[in-house]
Amino acid sequence: MGRAERRLTKKVCLLGDFAVGKTSLVRRSVEGRFDERYLSTIGVKVDRKVLHLPGPDGAVTLNLMLWDLAGGPTIGPVSPSYYRGSAGAVIVCDVTRPETLEGTKHYAEGFQAVNPGAPWVLAANKVDLVEEREVGDEALAQAADSAGVACFLTSAKTGESVESLLSWLGMLLVGRPEGE
């Protein structure tokens, strides 16, 4: 007799400097589309991404509540309510702007201060912009290694690695007992 599929809901924050493509990653993942226009995000926008994953105790339907937050530096402080209760995070940098990789450390620290031990993954976005790329694989590997996280080379435009990234994070979340 098969076990009933578990249903879980987890809050996941998307963090990173402005214009690194956080909203575009969410849009690609949730709506399957990409828009060239850059529109700054303010406050918070929540979208739902449903993943069906294998879990240690059987299949899991995971509702990822993706919190798309304003990219920094913002006008005024970021409300701590935005980070609170997050099970995980996607911290995004733009491979055409090296300073945004440097900024990921700051977001990781801020996120982990509110949610100690919560997993996060690094999204090195805009890899489709080959000619403009300024951040090499080595720098990304070094940043990911020193933080002890996985790094995904993503493109919200082409969809490259967007689903893999969320599935990876989903697996990390499913593997974690509730409340941890």
Place this chain on the structure above:
Amino acid sequence: MAAARAGEWLTEQNLADLRVTVVHAGPDLHVRAHSPGQGVMAGSQGGSLCGQSVTDVFPELIGCEEELLAVARGESASFEMPLVNRSISDDSPRYLSLTGIADPEIEGGLVLLVHDDTERGILAQQLMQNLNEVRLLRGKLEAANARLVRLDAEKSDFLRMAAHDLRSPLAIIRGYVELVLQLGGSGLGTEITEYLDIVLARSRQMASLIDTLLDVERIEQGEAGLVLEPVDLSALVAQAVEGFRVLAKEGGLQLQAAITEVPAIVAADRARLGQVMSNLLSNAIKFTPAGGCVTVELLVKEKEAIVEVSDTGPGIAEADQAHLFQRFFRSDDARVRGVAGHGLGLPIVRAIVEQHGGRVFWRSRPGQGSTFGFGLPLA
């Protein structure tokens, strides 16, 4: 019952005319009642929200349950979540602000005020959009600037290397030609001697061009160390004018000087400043046809000594004016009229003057002559 109470509460608070919706939740954070309103309904499927968890109605509140319960129990005064984006699309923005307070009538209950904050949200979004676009542009400019600096350094290195590699063979050519002329003497014949003189003159010209090019490079890179001393600009200008009098006369030109009697002492490298005057006078004389006039004026204005060299030449086409100080730039007019030069005189002038903390300027109108000048701070 609770919904009616919410409406009454709104009226009491004079909020009925605002876009505020009141949601009552019990200690289990499930909706018990709500007033009708656009705020809550935006983005939801419509119908009653009663019985649903507040985090189902507002997923933005996920993770904030403890804070909400603390407010409901009266342990915290209020809960705030500003600018919740409930836009249906990029073209239809909608923002809500959520405020939680303890329900004054139900023990452990929560009142959630949902305020339609779209106007403020749109303004804040536009402000952030403009700010971020400026930041992006600034980042691109900084990156482009860094690339240009790198390219400029590479160009300078190349120039130095090329100049060095050209100098040596030129010196050898010159040396052998001079030797042949010396050893051959009159036995070479007039025609061969003439040809060798041309080779010698051209190789000297080329060596001079290489020296000038390296000079520009050194001055522009700030590598030509200036030997600063108090220099009487009146004497220096007068001396320069006298030095060009013969050349002007040969060209059929009048050369005039109007030098102020006010002391014009500047801290300058005398030799370099002489080079500036020489380049400006040489240009003016070269470009002014016979019968014309070149005027040199020195004046003192406030804390600046100003030198102007004006001519009655053909003037400079407007399209050419923006390029006057670019290396190797030669106007179409100069090329057509066969005026000698390499387009390095003015770049040298600018580099030297700016190294002295001064400024260069020019005025020119086609057909009405030109004025080139510089200003230096008085010592």
